[in-house]
Amino acid sequence: MTWRSTDIAGATLADGASREVLLGTTSVLLIRSQGRLYALDAICPHLGGLLADGLLEGERLTCPEHAAAFDVRDGHVLADPFGIEPPLDGVGPLTAFAVRVEAGTIEVDLPDR
Ligand code: FES
Numbered sequence: 540m541t542w543r544s545t546d547i548a549g550a551t552l553a554d555g556a557s558r559e560v561l562l563g564t565t566s567v568l569l570i571r572s573q574g575r576l577y578a579l580d581a582i583c584p585h586l587g588g589l590l591a592d593g594l595l596e597g598e599r600l601t602c603p604e605h606a607a608a609f610d611v612r613d614g615h616v617l618a619d620p621f622g623i624e625p626p627l628d629g630v631g632p633l634t635a636f637a638v639r640v641e642a643g644t645i646e647v648d649l650p651d652r
Contacts, residue, residue, distance in 0.1 A: 542639070542646045545569065549576065549640035557600075559591040560647075567636060567647055570611050572598050577611045578638035578647045585620050585630040609633045 545560045547569065552558060557570040559581045566581035568590050579600075581590050588604035599617060601608045607630045608618035619629030637648035 540637075540648045541651055542641070542648050544641075545645045545647060547645045548643055549645050550643065552576070552645070555595065557591060557595055559589075562647060562649060565649055567649075568600075569638070569645060569647075570595065570600070572611055575612075576638050576640065576645065578636040578645075579609070579611060579614055580634040583607060583630075584633065590633075 543562045552569060552571045554571050554574060557568055559566055559568050568579045568581035570577045583590055583602040585605060585607050588602040590600060590602060592603040594601040598611050599608055600611050605620035606622040607620045610617055614633030614635040616626045616630055616632055618624040619626040623629060639646050
C-alpha cells in the first residue's frame with residue numbers, strides 16, 4: 540500500500556460533498572460525510588455507473604444508473620440494483636481505501652500494483 544497525494548486541500552471538501560480524482564489508473568471518489576473523510580472506488584461494481592453523479596444522503600451513496608446503494612463508511616451494499624432492499628447479492632461492495640489529511644492535503648492509501 541502506498542499513500543498518494545490527491546493534491547486536494549482537505550479544507551476544500553465541504554461536509555456532504557464529493558469529488559472524483561484520478562490516482563494513476565484508479566478513479567477514487569472522495570466524500571466528506573458527517574465531518575469524516577472517506578475514499579471509495581468511483582465506479583459502480585454493477586455496470587460501471589459513475590458514482591460522482593450519484594446521490595449522497597448522509598452516509599448513503601446511490602448509483603445514478605440503477606439505484607444500487609452503498610455505505611460510504613466501508614463500501615458495503617445497502618441496496619441492490621433497482622433499489623432492492625435488503626440486498627440479495629445483486630452487486631458486490633465498493634472498494635474502500637484508507638484516507639488521511641497530511642500537511643493539509645488529502646492522501647489515499649492505494650494498493651501497490
Ligand atoms: S451501474 Fe450502478 S447500479 Fe447499475
